[in-house]
Amino acid sequence: MRKWGIRKNCIAALFLLAGVLTGCGLGSKQEGSDAVFEGVVVDQPGQFDSADTAIVVGVDETAGTFTFEEPQVKKRFTLEYNGATCFYDKFGNGVTAGQIKEGDIVDITFYKPKKRLNTLQKSPGAWTLNGKTGSEIQEVQQIVSIGTEKYALAPDYVVFSNKEELELMDLNAMDTLAFQGIGQKVYSIVVEKGHGYLRLQNDEYFYGGWIEVGEKVIQQISENMLLVVPEGTSNVLLSNHGVRGEKSIQVKRNEEVVLDIGDLKADEPEYGTVIFTITPNEASLYIDGKKTDFSAPVRMEYGIHQMIVRSDGYDTVTQYLRVGKPSAGIHIDLTESGKEVDADTDTTVSGNNATPGSEVYHPDKTGKLTGSDTTTGTTSNTGNADTTSTEGYYVSLTGPSGVEVYVDGNYIGMAPINFKKEAGQHTVTLRKSGYTAKSYTIQVDNEQKNISYAFPDLIAEQ
Structure with a gap:
């Protein structure tokens, strides 16, 4: 069998030794101790003729089988397991078959004539990163950014959610992911x-x-x-006209929650005063699209506001701030265009500062708001990206026909439908009464041409 990232020499001997030492007792049926029963030879630990490193792509505890994928060639095969099969974690400790999941990278030995799994160990040569949010996956470039680290996306990667195999576009920025890989390559992603x-x-x-x-x-x-939101319990904050309200929701995976906010009203809006200190002083400040004089404290309604700061020769800053206190201060130092910022300073690449105690929100790389930072001395800006204009071009959604279409949470109509092409990452959600809603993450290029998508039919609710 072929190698793909770790040495397999002596795997068979190691597994056999582990079987002798542990007796494969954990989670195993005990009938394997008898070698012969009424003239029938019974499987015993150590009986194998092949070894491999593979990805688990199917677990059927009822049938007593595992399905594996051999990376690089994408060859899949199914093996049976029984009381003579031994299971281990990556440290060689005994585990049960039920602790092995889709997406696990494992070292296996097996007996080809009977298609029987002899031993399975979570590969010591593989790494696992659990509980990751905000990871960036670039399918075209085959790059996965997890925190500050970058990995190559293996050509033969697999994606799973609740035992179901998915495509990358089925993932969403709201998802919490687990990654498994070897070296600098990611081989499996599990929601x-x-x-x-x-x-x-x-x-x-x-x-x-x-x-x-x-x-x-x-x-x-x-x-x-229709918003795509994280699975689980979340607080919902709403604000407009100086009025704020808060609710709590419990969201189940792939299900829709309807939240009635008709009771969140107030007679008198609330206001706060914000003092802006901006360098250079000749910069222009825009709040919610309106040019604002910041030579004196600015009175603003409670809630979220868009803030843009511009000055010739400097990077433009676009941030969102939440006013929720009677008074707050924002300090911003613009960065000269093209100037590199020392990574050892307390600022990000933009070099912009916000006074601790104010709350500032910033767009992600797509220009959408995806999260919040209670600032403690650092914020971020959008910079000045060189992009090709896509004005006059469209994205066409040809199917499935008759479903509601939402782009980045906003309703645009019924499919088939076209919408204006804007380069970047977008979430397309399809919905129809009586069917399970489905969202897709699409990466729209900046080329001057129309593009088209056709998605699978929605699945009827049970």
Whole structure:
């Protein structure tokens, strides 16, 4: 068998020794101790003629089988296991068959004539990163960014959620992921916590305002919107016209929650005063699209506001700030265009500072709001990216026909439908009454041409 990232020499001998030492007792049936029963030869630990490193792509405890994929060649094969099969963690400790999951990278020995699994160990040569959010996966470039580390996406990667095999576009920025790989390559991605959907009811008062869901979603409220939100319990904060409200939601994976916010109204809006200190002093400040004089404290309604700071010869800053206190201070130092910032300073690449105690939100690389930072001396900006204009070009969604289509949470109509092409990452959600909603993450290029997508039919609810 072929190698792919770790040495397999002496695997058979090591597994055989482990079997002798442990007796394969944990989680095993005990009938394997008898070599002969009424003239029939019974399988025993150590009986194998092949060894390999593979990815688990199927677990059937009822049938007593595992399905594996041999990386690089994408060859899949199924092996049976029984009381003579031994299972180990990566340290050689005995485990049960039920502790082996889809996406695990394992070292196996097996007996080809009977297609019987002899030993399975979670590969000592593989690494696992659990509980990761905000990871960036670039399918075209085959790059995975996890925190500050970059990995290559193996050509033969697999993606799983609740035992179901997925495509990369099925993943969402809301998901919490686990990665497994060898060396600098990612071979498997498993969704630990997925996403569901949030629809607002009786929300007319908040049109044009803002909604925050947990620490991952910040978006302007529009009519008939459907938001992709994290699985689990989240706090929902809403604000508009100086009025704020808070609710709590429980979201199940792939299911929709309807939240009635008709009771969140107030007679008198609340205001706070924000003092802006901006360098250079001749910079222009725009709040919610309006040029604002910052030579004196600025009175602002409670809630989220867009802030843009521009000055010739400097990078433009686009940030979002939440006003929720009677007074706050924001200090911003613009970065000269093209100037590199010392990585050892307390600022990010933008070099912009915010006074601790104020809350500032910033767009991700797609320009969308995806999270919040309670600032402690650092914030970020969008910079000045060189992009090709896609004005006049469209993205076409040809199917499935007759479903509601939402782009980045905003309702755009029924499929088939076209919408204006904007380069970057977008979430497309499809919904139809009586069917399970489905979202896809698409990467729209900046080429001057139309593009088209056709997605699978939605699945009827059970």
